[in-house]
Every structure is written in C-alpha cells, then in structure tokens.
Amino acid sequence: MLNNVSKLFAVSAKNISGSRSIVSKSFDLGFLNKTPKTQITTLPNGIRVATEQSFGETASVGVWVDSGSVYENDKNNGVAHFLEHMIFKGTPTRPSPHAIESEVENMGGSLNAFTSREHSAYYMKVLKDNVPNAVDILSDIFQNSKFDSKLIEDERQTIISENNYVQSKEDEVIFDQLHAAAFQGSPLGRTILGPVENIKSISRDQILEFVSKNYTGDRLVVSAAGAVDHDALVKQVAEKFANIKAAPASQESPRAQITNDFVGSEIRVRDDSLPLVHFAVAVKGLSWDHPDYFVLELIQNMIGNWNRSISAGKNLSSNLGEIVATEGLAESFSTFFTCYKDTGLFGHYGVCQPETVDDLIAEMLKEWQRIASSVKNSEVERAKDKLIATTLMQYDGTSKICEGIGRQLLTLGRRLTPSETYLRISEITPADVKRVATSLLRDVSPAVTAIGPTGNFPEYNFVRGWTYWNRL
Amino acid sequence: MLSRGLAKGIRYYTTSTFQETPRVVESSTLANGLKVVSMTGGYSGPAVSLGLYIKSGSRNECHNSAGVNQVLKNLVFQSNSKKLYLEVQREIETMGSTAFTQASRDSLLISTQTLPVTSQFMLQHLANVTKPTLPYHEVRDSAAVVADESEAYNHDIYTTLFDSLHQAAFRGKTLGRPLVAPRCNISNLTQEAVTEFADKAYTPSNMVLVSVGVNHKELVEEAGKLDFGRTKSSAALTSEPAKYIGGESIKYNAGNSHVILGFEGAAHSNVRDVAALSVLQNILGAGCAKLAPGNGVTSRLNQIVTNNPSVVSAEAFNLTYGDAGLFGVYFETESNVAKVLSLLTSEIVAASNVSGQELEKAKTITRSHIFEQTETRSNALEFIGKQAVYQVENILTPSQFAQEVAKVTAEDVKRVAKKMTSSKPTLVVSGDNSEVPTLESLQSALKL
Numbered sequence: 001m002l003n004n005v006s007k008l009f010a011v012s013a014k015n016i017s018g019s020r021s022i023v024s025k026s027f028d029l030g031f032l033n034k035t036p037k038t039q040i041t042t043l044p045n046g047i048r049v050a051t052e053q054s055f056g057e058t059a060s061v062g063v064w065v066d067s068g069s070v071y072e073n074d075k076n077n078g079v080a081h082f083l084e085h086m087i088f089k090g091t092p093t094r095p096s097p098h099a100i101e102s103e104v105e106n107m108g109g110s111l112n113a114f115t116s117r118e119h120s121a122y123y124m125k126v127l128k129d130n131v132p133n134a135v136d137i138l139s140d141i142f143q144n145s146k147f148d149s150k151l152i153e154d155e156r157q158t159i160i161s162e163n164n165y166v167q168s169k170e171d172e173v174i175f176d177q178l179h180a181a182a183f184q185g186s187p188l189g190r191t192i193l194g195p196v197e198n199i200k201s202i203s204r205d206q207i208l209e210f211v212s213k214n215y216t217g218d219r220l221v222v223s224a225a226g227a228v229d230h231d232a233l234v235k236q237v238a239e240k241f242a243n244i245k246a247a248p249a250s251q252e253s254p255r256a257q258i259t260n261d262f263v264g265s266e267i268r269v270r271d272d273s274l275p276l277v278h279f280a281v282a283v284k285g286l287s288w289d290h291p292d293y294f295v296l297e298l299i300q301n302m303i304g305n306w307n308r309s310i311s312a313g314k315n316l317s318s319n320l321g322e323i324v325a326t327e328g329l330a331e332s333f334s335t336f337f338t339c340y341k342d343t344g345l346f347g348h349y350g351v352c353q354p355e356t357v358d359d360l361i362a363e364m365l366k367e368w369q370r371i372a373s374s375v376k377n378s379e380v381e382r383a384k385d386k387l388i389a390t391t392l393m394q395y396d397g398t399s400k401i402c403e404g405i406g407r408q409l410l411t412l413g414r415r416l417t418p419s420e421t422y423l424r425i426s427e428i429t430p431a432d433v434k435r436v437a438t439s440l441l442r443d444v445s446p447a448v449t450a451i452g453p454t455g456n457f458p459e460y461n462f463v464r465g466w467t468y469w470n471r472l
Numbered sequence: 473m474l475s476r477g478l479a480k481g482i483r484y485y486t487t488s489t490f491q492e493t494p495r496v497v498e499s500s501t502l503a504n505g506l507k508v509v510s511m512t513g514g515y516s517g518p519a520v521s522l523g524l525y526i527k528s529g530s531r532n533e534c535h536n537s538a539g540v541n542q543v544l545k546n547l548v549f550q551s552n553s554k555k556l557y558l559e560v561q562r563e564i565e566t567m568g569s570t571a572f573t574q575a576s577r578d579s580l581l582i583s584t585q586t587l588p589v590t591s592q593f594m595l596q597h598l599a600n601v602t603k604p605t606l607p608y609h610e611v612r613d614s615a616a617v618v619a620d621e622s623e624a625y626n627h628d629i630y631t632t633l634f635d636s637l638h639q640a641a642f643r644g645k646t647l648g649r650p651l652v653a654p655r656c657n658i659s660n661l662t663q664e665a666v667t668e669f670a671d672k673a674y675t676p677s678n679m680v681l682v683s684v685g686v687n688h689k690e691l692v693e694e695a696g697k698l699d700f701g702r703t704k705s706s707a708a709l710t711s712e713p714a715k716y717i718g719g720e721s722i723k724y725n726a727g728n729s730h731v732i733l734g735f736e737g738a739a740h741s742n743v744r745d746v747a748a749l750s751v752l753q754n755i756l757g758a759g760c761a762k763l764a765p766g767n768g769v770t771s772r773l774n775q776i777v778t779n780n781p782s783v784v785s786a787e788a789f790n791l792t793y794g795d796a797g798l799f800g801v802y803f804e805t806e807s808n809v810a811k812v813l814s815l816l817t818s819e820i821v822a823a824s825n826v827s828g829q830e831l832e833k834a835k836t837i838t839r840s841h842i843f844e845q846t847e848t849r850s851n852a853l854e855f856i857g858k859q860a861v862y863q864v865e866n867i868l869t870p871s872q873f874a875q876e877v878a879k880v881t882a883e884d885v886k887r888v889a890k891k892m893t894s895s896k897p898t899l900v901v902s903g904d905n906s907e908v909p910t911l912e913s914l915q916s917a918l919k920l
Contacts, residue, residue: 037490382562386567395518
C-alpha cells in the first residue's frame with residue numbers, strides 16, 4: 001500500500017467527471033513485476049512448454065490445441081467436439097473411462113476439457129506432488145486413446161442431449177445463428193457440436209483422421225501454473241509426448257480459407273409463444289493479434305453491460321446502461337467482443353420486451369456513433385483505469401493463469417505481461433477510440449439475429465441506417 | 473492522464489521480481505474494536521482483495537424485522553455520509569473493482585478487489601460504506617428490489633429448501649430465521665426499521681476488516697486513521713446462541729422430489745470435527761448424470777445416482793457457523809423418496825466405517841479442495857474472514873487447515889458420524905410427500 005497518496009485521491013474523487021486518472025497518479029508501478037516470469041521452451045517436435053511458477057500447493061497443467069470446429073468440413077463438422085468426449089474413454093494402460101476417473105480422483109485432482117471454434121483444451125488441476133502424474137495422463141490420452149467403437153456409439157446419445165440442451169438456451173442459439181449469418185460460406189459459420197446427422201454418423205476413422213491431421217506438435221501448447229518447475233516439466237513433456245509428430249505429412253493448409261470474413265445479413269426466427277425477444281447486432285471486430293485489440297476492448301467496456309439486478313441501478317457509468325435503466329428498455333444487455341485468428345465479432349446481445357426492441361437497438365447504435373464522434377476525454381480515462389484493473393485482476397488462481405498462457409501462446413505466440421497490458425492500455429488516447437470506432441462501427445452493414453416475438457423487430461434497413469448520422 | 477515519461481519508464485521493468493514467500497495470516501484489533509485480519513505471501517496476482525464483514529445477519533433479526541439484513545445488503549454501495557450513491561458506484565467501478573455484497577445468516581460481507589495503487593482509496597470507501605445515510609427513497613427502492621429478489625428465490629428450489637432446513641433444524645430461532653426476506657414482511661422494512669438495525673450492527677467492534685495481499689502493518693495504520701461505523705456507542709443487537717433441535721418440513725410439490733436429510737454438524741471453531749466432517753463429506757461426495765473427474769465421479773453418492781436412474785442428483789454438504797453447524801445430503805429424485813432415503817442412510821452408515829485407501833482418497837480430495845478454493849483472492853479473503861467472524865482464536869492459513877485434515881483418522885470420522893446421528897435428524901421434502909418415512913424410523917436406520 002502507498003502512503004501519502006490519500007490527498008491526491010481525494011482530489012480526483014471529488015472531480016468525477018474530470019479527466020484525472022486515479023491509477024496513473026501512482027508513484028510505484030513495481031507491483032506489475034511481482035508476477036512470476038513466463039518460461040517458454042520449444043521442443044524438437046514443435047510442442048511449446050510454457051510455465052509460470054508461483055509455488056504454492058497446487059498446479060494447473062493443460063494441453064491447448066490450435067484446433068476446433070474451423071478445421072472441419074461439412075462432412076465431419078462436430079468431430080473436434082466428439083473427439084473431446086472420446087479422448088477420456090480409455091487407453092491400453094488405462095483401459096476404461098473409470099480407470100482414468102479413479103486415477104484422477106484418487107490423487108484429489110480434476111480433469112476437464114472444452115472445444116471452441118478455434119481451440120481445444122484439456123486441463124488438470126492437481127496437488128503439487130502429482131504434476132508428473134497429470135502429465136502422464138494427458139500424454140497418454142493424447143497419444144494412445146483407443147476410441148473404442150462401442151463407446152463411440154454410446155456417446156452419440158450424450159452428445160445429442162448436450163445438443164438439445166444447447167438448442168434450448170436462447171443465448172447459445174443466438175450466437176450460433178450470428179456466426180451462421182456473419183460468417184456464411186466460411187468454416188467459422190458452422191456450429192461446434194455439428195448438425196445432428198453428423199453426431200449420428202461420425203466414425204472412428206473420422207476421429208482418427210482428425211487427430212492425425214490436427215494434433216501435431218506445431219499446434220500444441222503445454223501450459224502450467226502454480227507449483228511447477230519449468231525444467232522438470234520440459235524434460236517430462238519431451239519424454240512423454242515424444243510420439244507426437246511435428247507437422248502433418250500433407251502440405252495442404254489445415255484449415256479452409258475464410259473466404260468471406262463478414263457478411264451483413266439477418267436471421268430472425270419469430271416465435272410469439274416466447275415472452276421476450278433475444279437478439280444480437282454485430283459488426284466485424286478485430287482478430288486476436290490486431291494492434292488495436294485493447295482499443296476495441298476499451299470501447300466494449302465503455303459501452304458496458306446492464307441487467308436488472310446490478311447494484312448500480314441507474315447510476316452506472318455506462319451511458320447506454322443509464323438510458324436503458326431509466327427508460328426501461330431491456331431486461332438485460334451485454335456488449336461482446338469475440339476474437340478469432342483472422343477476424344472477430346463486436347456487438348450487443350439484448351433481451352427485452354417485444355415492444356421496446358426497436359428503441360433498444362436504436363439506442364445501442366446511437367451509442368456507437370456517439371463514441372465514434374464525440375466521446376469525452378474523461379470517459380476514456382475512466383474506462384482505461386477500469387480496464388487496466390479488470391485485466392490485471394485476471395491473474396487470479398492457477399486455472400485462469402494456465403488458461404491465459406495457453407490461449408495467448410496459441411493466439412499471439414507469446415504471453416502478455418502485466419507491464420505490457422498496463423502500458424498498452426494506458427497509452428490509448430481519445431483519438432484512438434474515435435478512430436477505431438469510426439472505422440468499425442460507422443456506416444457498416446451489421447449481422448442481425450433474433451428469436452422470440454419479433455413482430456416489432458426493426459427491419460434490416462432501419463438497423464443499417466442507424467449506423468450513421470447524416471449530420472456528421 | 474498518464475505522462476509519456478512514466479509510460480516510458482515502465483518499459484524498463486522487464487524482469488520479474490516475484491519471490492516465493494509462505495502465506496501468513498496476521499490479525500490485530502484496533503482501539504475502536506475493529507478487527508483487522510490480513511493474509512500475505514504466496515502468489516495472489518497483481519491485485520489485492522479488501523473486504524469488510526459485519527458480524528450480524530438474519531439470525532439477529534426479530535419477527536418484525538425479518539429481511540432487514542437483505543435490504544442493508546442492497547444499500548451498501550448507496551449513499552453514505554461521505555459520498556452520494558452515484559459517486560460510490562462510479563468510483564468503485566473505476567477502480568475496476570469486482571465488488572459484491574453477500575448477506576448471510578450471521579454476517580454481511582462486502583468484498584472488493586483493486587490494484588495495490590488504489591487500495592488505500594478502496595479502504596476509504598469501505599470505511600465510508602459503514603456510514604450509510606439510509607435516505608427514505610433509497611430504502612424504499614431497495615425494499616422493492618428485495619421483493620423482486622425474494623420472488624426469484626422463492627422459485628429457486630435449492631435456496632428455499634436450505635432455508636426450510638435451517639428453519640426446521642433450529643426451530644425458527646437464530647440460524648433458523650429466514651435468510652430470504654419473507655415477501656409478507658416487506659412492508660415492515662421501513663426506513664425506521666432499517667436505521668434501527670444498522671445503528672446496532674454498524675459499530676466498529678461488530679466488524680472485521682480483511683485483506684489478501686496488503687501489508688498488515690500498513691493496513692492497520694491506515695485503518696486506524698479512518699472512522700468506521702455509524703455511531704460511537706449504541707445498544708447491541710439481540711443475539712442468542714444457536715441451538716440445534718431438528719425436525720421436519722414436508723410439502724407437496726409437482727414434479728421431481730427435492731429432499732434434504734440433515735444432521736447437527738460442527739461449529740467453525742471446532743477445527744478437529746470440521747476437518748473430520750469435511751472428509752466424511754468427500755467420502756459421500758456428489759453425483760449427477762454428467763460429471764467431470766474431480767467432482768465426485770467415483771464417490772459413493774455418484775454410485776447411487778448411476779445405479780438408480782430415477783435419482784437425478786445427490787450432494788453432501790457441511791455448513792459451519794460460529795456456534796453450530798449442519799451436515800447432510802441433498803438429493804433430487806423422480807420417484808421413490810423412501811427408497812432413496814433408505815439407500816442414503818445405509819450409505820451414511822457405510823461411509824462412517826471407511827478406512828484405508830478410501831479414507832486416504834477422501835482426505836486428499838479434501839486437502840486439494842481447500843487449496844484450490846483459496847487460490848483466488850476473493851475466496852482466500854472469505855476463508856480467513858469467516859474464521860475471524862466466528863471468533864476463532866488462531867486463524868488458520870489454508871495449509872494449516874489442510875494439515876488438520878491430514879491428521880483425520882478413521883476413528884475421527886466414525887466419532888463425528890456417531891455424534892451427528894445421535895441427535896434428531898432434520899428432514900426437508902418438497903415434492904411427492906406421500907411416502908416419507910418418519911424421523912424415528914430414519915434415526916433407527918442410522919444406529920452407528
């Protein structure tokens with residue numbers, strides 16, 4: 001804690017609308033470096049091993065794979081996710097799902113996985129002495145899974161019920177529809193689970209082919225955080241993952257070209273039996289490694305989120321939130337910024353009464369234009385302080401850190417340090433905000449999706465028209 | 473705005489200065505009675521957690537004031553004698569704080585996170601929020617929000633069931649008072665009622681200031697300069713020790729049956745019994761259709777779920793308070809409440825006799841959970857804060873508590889199981905209530 005700064009803070013606190021920044025008044029930013037260093041080693045077969053050793057009693061260790069549904073085609077769409085289910089079902093030395101489960105639970109650990117459009121991740125959390133066992137299990141399921149045909153048949157029903165569950169969630173449906181509309185004709189437009197016909201037909205051969213094409217050394221990152229020793233882990237990964245090939249034999253590009261990275265379009269599914277309208281309005285965002293990544297994230301934070309239960313009520317700093325709260329325009333809204341390797345999505349997800357949906361969307365797009373044309377310096381400074389703090393707060397617990405390392409190595413090829421994060425956000429100027437908002441959010445054809453009682457949902461050309469102001 | 477010079481300056485910070493240090497808990501009491509507890513060491517990231525516990529909750533309410541604590545929870549980040557509602561909200565939001573408040577049966581927690589450079593500013597805010605002005609319109613609006621919250625909770629079977637469990641176990645007194653504000657009492661939650669409760673609750677000696685990642689000496693020094701609490705002296709809140717009685721609450725409800733079988737557990741300060749009961753909890757574990765390894769896939773309760781398709785889920789719990797505790801199992805079933813209860817009682821009997829490898833596994837899982845749960849700043853804050861609220865003499869670090877777990881023997885598990893089943897159980901059923909066994913028959917099936 002700092003001494004002698006209370007007076008300064010008191011001054012800035014009185015001047016809430018002023019442009020003084022709280023964080024930047026600090027004298028000592030040394031805390032940014034009290035973070036374990038990231039050690040990265042690349043093995044001969046291309047696997048990158050990255051660790052942040054923070055000691056303690058537990059460790060998170062995981063394998064992050066540059067592979068998800070974008071690496072599929074129409075015929076095998078869903079195989080990446082199916083594979084994620086099947087990889088836990090047994091190897092020659094751990095012959096059944098139960099063998100893996102009891103080994104993990106006997107050591108008090110946990111094991112889980114997820115598949116997204118561009119990534120698959122398999123991660124474990126264990127007590128510090130069990131890190132070698134965790135690496136052994138992960139390497140075994142990666143290289144020696146049996147993919148037993150009978151178990152594949154059994155798993156179809158589980159995945160179909162997972163699909164039914166996803167189909168019953170309005171937000172999941174909206175985002176799947178949004179990808180289908182915005183990225184039509186490209187692999188990003190497909191769903192992660194795949195169509196039911198594929199879930200019913202995906203074969204053992206298709207799974208094996210997908211693994212051999214995609215689970216190669218150049219696309220794997222083994223990341224770990226907590227009670228891990230980098231050198232010991234490197235040695236063990238080199239030994240245990242030795243059978244992973246460096247790259248597939250074929251020279252063809254592993255993922256289909258994103259032919260059309262964004263299409264202004266609309267999908268609406270009218271269902272008057274639902275009480276509320278769920279919708280998304282999105283434009284093309286930025287890729288993971290774009291230099292303006294943090295500027296757009298700042299804009300996302302500035303526009304903000306709101307729902308009925310937040311404690312700030314009508315007093316939150318989000319201008320849009322204040323309007324929505326005072327006018328009673330929505331049950332909730334959020335601002336999302338989803339990144340991919342070569343494109344991204346930026347927009348709003350909203351849930352509202354059918355009669356307010358037109359006003360709500362108009363206010364949302366009006367806010368985009370306000371930010372692009374006349375954002376206040378004070379807003380930008382306040383949002384920067386907030387974004388610096390919330391981003392640095394992500395370094396919390398080994399699971400989040402391990403995931404951050406894995407994701408950043410796959411998307412950026414390196415790890416963002418707290419200092420870099422701090423620096424890049426604090427250097428953003430109001431002019432940057434206006435520039436990025438103008439180029440991405442003004443006079444564009446958005447992708448729009450909606451489900452529910454959409455009778456009062458504005459026609460596409462209205463929404464399109466709200467993305468510019470003639471008076472500017 | 474940040475000067476370019478400073479921005480350039482930090483480019484030179486390229487090397488990590490992180491060093492391994494053990495986690496240490498320190499506590500002090502200030503002249504005004506405010507207890508200050510902090511945990512430092514280990515790695516807690518580039519941010520710090522600051523929190524404040526007010527040591528009163530629904531157990532300190534009376535018949536007419538049921539729900540007052542919940543109204544106060546919603547008023548925490550509203551107007552106080554130093555700042556207006558709008559200022560409080562925006563300044564805390566700017567510090568990037570993921571601030572939240574949580575009203576419990578015996579405490580109100582205000583938990584915040586911030587960067588080290590703004591921690592002193594956040595500390596001032598925490599002192600300020602202990603002086604709410606409670607204007608008429610804020611109390612009125614907050615009571616309306618509470619009405620909505622209660623409505624939502626009434627539809628949440630888990631919350632309702634656990635509220636019924638406490639009401640039956642403590643027979644409506646102390647920990648058995650309703651946690652969720654009863655809708656029928658909202659009209660009594662007036663400005664006067666809220667002010668009266670706050671005057672008694674918001675005193676420095678009824679509070680604990682907790683931090684993770686802040687130097688204890690500096691925290692004590694800074695907190696000493698600030699003024700906590702509404703009034704200098706005031707009548708204390710009514711409080712009596714919790715007494716477990718046991719009983720039942722059986723209601724018809726359509727659809728699946730939700731059931732809790734509960735027993736008298738251990739008070740938080742009884743570390744030895746709490747550790748043994750945590751091990752027993754993990755011997756029983758949890759079960760439902762889709763579980764990833766690490767959540768109880770190989771546990772006894774998951775065996776019940778796997779072998780009986782009508783059982784949707786089951787989960788053992790171990791709740792601890794300052795002067796009492798509740799242990800038990802919650803389950804959801806499509807049919808056959810009586811049969812599932814009889815499976816459960818025999819499983820509890822079997823679990824209390826566990827030894828060897830299964831015991832070691834449950835101990836490892838318990839230790840692992842302790843470390844995992846306290847890895848994040850806000851959970852670590854609650855781990856030490858709770859102990860301070862419950863007046864535990866020596867506040868344990870996660871490692872120290874894990875050592876207590878490592879000491880648990882088969883005899884300990886047997887002993888706590890026997891102790892808890894010797895008192896009258898508490899049974900809560902919401903669903904098919906036509907074939908519910910009597911408490912006596914349940915108790916006789918639990919002879920250990």
